[in-house]
Amino acid sequence: MAGGRVLRVLVVDDDDADAMMISEALEAGGAQVSIGRASDGQAALDLLRAPDDDAPRPDLILLDLNMPRMGGLAALAEIKSDDDLKAIPVVVLTTSDATSDVVNSYQRQANAYVTKPMELDAFEAAVAEINKFYRDVAILP
Numbered sequence: 001m002a003g004g005r006v007l008r009v010l011v012v013d014d015d016d017a018d019a020m021m022i023s024e025a026l027e028a029g030g031a032q033v034s035i036g037r038a039s040d041g042q043a044a045l046d047l048l049r050a051p052d053d054d055a056p057r058p059d060l061i062l063l064d065l066n067m068p069r070m071g072g073l074a075a076l077a078e079i080k081s082d083d084d085l086k087a088i089p090v091v092v093l094t095t096s097d098a099t100s101d102v103v104n105s106y107q108r109q110a111n112a113y114v115t116k117p118m119e120l121d122a123f124e125a126a127v128a129e130i131n132k133f134y135r136d137v138a139i140l141p
Helices: 016-027 041-051 072-080 098-109 120-137
Strands: 007-012 033-038 062-063 090-094 112-115
Touching: 007 016, 007 041, 007 072, 007 090, 007 120, 016 033, 016 098, 016 120, 033 041, 041 062, 041 072, 062 072, 072 098, 090 098, 090 120, 098 112
Parallel strands: 007 033, 007 062, 062 090, 090 112
Antiparallel strands: none
16 A cells, blocks of 8 residues: 555454465565454454454455354445445455355445465465555555
């Protein structure tokens, strides 16, 4: 991001290993990044609706679809219907490549849909590309 601003990312994923790999790939990008974590959609909404100095509102949300309590599609619909949250870019980052998940995500106004690659190097590269785009190319509010 221009001016050396820290990119604040909220990773919403119930899988600890995936969340750790996402965090490591984001941090490996060389730029300043602040990473928050929520283990399901409801926890993400709770964080987003009550930001504080310890957990400021993110610049970007990386959202898994298949999670307990509240899944990604329901969380995405809530985020994009909330006037205070809908401007935050949401990238769906999930193992599903089902056409219905892709279509449903975009219908709920996902900003991008990325299938998690199974190979570690490809997984890290995909997250690095997301990081690079939102850090170096996209203009965020």
